[in-house]
Amino acid sequence: MGGTRSRLPRRAVRPAPDGPCWARSLVLPEPVVKIRFPAVLLVCAAAGFGCDKRPDGQPGRDRTSVVAGPAAPPQSAEELRAPLAKIDDVTITLGELQERINRQSPYIRARYTSLEQKREFLDSLIRFEVLAKEAARRGLDKDPEVVRTMKQVMIQKLMRDELDAKITADTVTDAEMRAYYEANLAEYVKPEEVRVSAIIVKNRAQAERVALEARGEAGKTNKGFRDLVSRYSQDEDSKLRGGDLRYLDAQTKEVAAPVVKAAFALANTGDVSGVVDAGNGTWYVLKQTGRRKSMTKSFDDAKPAIRNKLFRDKRTAAQKDFVDGLRAGAKIEVNEANLAKVRIDTSQAVDDGHGKDLPPLPMSGSPPVPMEAPEKTGTP
Known part of the structure; x- marks a missing residue:
């Protein structure tokens, strides 16, 4: 060769x-x-x-x-x-x-x-x-x-011709983008978050002993702390996750406020807390496993991504309306009895190299290209 x-x-x-x-x-x-x-x-x-x-x-x-x-x-x-x-x-x-x-x-x-x-x-x-x-x-x-x-x-060209005439760069307005930004503000303004794992017990004296062990060699690694969770924690739900309480922000309501406060008080990833009284008859020993800084993305920064999303949404909706109209005007008959006879080979697939380049189903959900909103003429 x-x-x-x-x-x-x-x-x-x-x-x-x-x-x-x-x-x-x-x-x-x-x-x-x-x-x-x-x-x-x-x-x-x-x-x-x-x-x-x-x-x-x-x-x-x-x-x-x-x-x-x-x-x-x-x-x-x-x-x-x-x-x-x-x-x-x-x-x-x-x-x-x-x-x-x-x-x-x-x-x-x-x-x-x-x-x-x-x-x-x-x-x-x-x-x-x-x-x-x-x-x-x-x-x-x-x-x-x-x-x-x-x-x-032919279908791809038909859809391009049909959609390009209806959905242009100007179809997505600033007002629509602003409304989307405000309605989904949580995607663009995120508070600081910490992730902790917890050993939860119902006896303070036991919590003191567990904290001493967790702050020693046994709790230095995440695996070591998970072993302590498996051995001591009395909360079955979190125990199944290795003690993981997932990410918490300062306003989290699913976890007791004293626990959230103690989680944020841990300065570094890997730090282990002392005994935390949750105030509900349980005591926690926490290990910080992650931290996310707060994030704020302005409307101007988010605008290109929002434009593309709304552009795709509008094309998808226009495609559906167009296809629905064509279906309504066509005489379509489906033989359910014969459909039930279709046999599908469910044996384990073996990749023989065929079919990789087969085109997708004509109307398989997302509209044809372009999936990015074209730039407005004259827009900086």
Whole structure:
């Protein structure tokens, strides 16, 4: 394998042009053509379902649009329609090649400024079309896997077109974000907290003896203290957790106030208290196991995350309304008797490497991309 790799030309490592996202590995080094995923997906690529969303969540461009540099003069529609290559009945135009290159990142675009590099990019598009046409010639456009994938891609594009028209960056208002922040203030303003474990007994004299032991070698480690809990504690609930009372803040009501006060009085993680009278007939010996500082996140700091959450929520709601409307207008019949006959293999699964790249169910809950709210135009 190593010897084969060394014979590949240097240009084999260049990025693929931007066909459908999952088809970019089709731009392959010469002279070797090696498909790294099911060839049936070529047909979907040939059908023109590309990636209409860039990774930053912005919409894709029309196939004949131009992304020109600041100094580039405008081009006429006739120029953009000029043919560059023809593969049987498929024509690759100047506008298409230009748009494909300009859709790349600035770093990638810089590699395709010379005529030779443009010819190289064009050649990769030709190879893409040749492979797609061969897949179609072999009837792979009717392959069940291709049909399912085609439906999935169509659904994704449908949902993008439907949701992008309704849910934009401006759909989430400052008032909505402020209301969410105020309603969930506990997520953004958190008091100081301490975590302690406790040995709880019902006799002060016993508590004194336990405290002496816990403040010695036996209680120095968390494991040692848990052993003491197991041996002495008379509170079954906390005993099952190794004495853990979890994190407490100064306003905690689930634990007696004297115990909370004593927990905060422990200066360092690992410190063990003396005897604490809970005032309810029980005595505690505490060990601090953790401490969290207070945290306050302002509305401005929380705003980006809140915007994204509300944006996702709105897209999810819009998707549900859209799908519910389609279902209401469709004639749907479910045969419950046959559904009950479906057999599911529940034996232990063995990973055979298949199915990892299968698309999710079309309407499996969360809406398609983008899952981050796009930036408002002109917003700092």
